[in-house]
Amino acid sequence: MENILKEFERDQKELIHILHRVQEEFGYVSPPAISAIAKHLKISENEIYSVLTFYKAFSLEPRGKHIVTVCMGTACHVRGAPRLVDDASREMGVDVGQTTPDKHFTLETVNCLGCCAIGPVVVVDGKYHSYVKRMDSIIKEYSEGR
Numbered sequence: 001m002e003n004i005l006k007e008f009e010r011d012q013k014e015l016i017h018i019l020h021r022v023q024e025e026f027g028y029v030s031p032p033a034i035s036a037i038a039k040h041l042k043i044s045e046n047e048i049y050s051v052l053t054f055y056k057a058f059s060l061e062p063r064g065k066h067i068v069t070v071c072m073g074t075a076c077h078v079r080g081a082p083r084l085v086d087d088a089s090r091e092m093g094v095d096v097g098q099t100t101p102d103k104h105f106t107l108e109t110v111n112c113l114g115c116c117a118i119g120p121v122v123v124v125d126g127k128y129h130s131y132v133k134r135m136d137s138i139i140k141e142y143s144e145g146r
Helices: 002-006 013-024 031-041 047-054 074-078 081-090 138-144
Strands: 066-071 106-112 123-126 127-129
Touching: 002 013, 002 031, 013 031, 013 047, 031 047, 066 081, 066 138, 074 081, 081 106, 081 138, 123 138
Parallel strands: 066 106
Antiparallel strands: 066 123, 123 127
């Protein structure tokens, strides 16, 4: 953690950059990391928590190696996104917002990805899968080498 903090000035404007760097390194922002950042920037931990909980990009809990995100926007919803969420949940053995015990997958939903014409859409690690009918092949693709 100290090596990360050394990369940044002791200025509050660096907060988001530091949080991104910590999450990149550890996969989430832990309570000890929050304390270290607060001391480094001389701000309260509450200020950091408010930023962490405002932006969906940050996680307070460990996330999986692969982040599976299902779009639940109107177009995707009417084309079967709820069924895809149910399938993914069953295949992975976790509910939305949870990470598999082996830390291989995290299942998330978003309100809209802006890809309405190609829905339903599932994004895994930034790779968009369009017109998705089933989750099993997508999950299998990312399960290889588990």
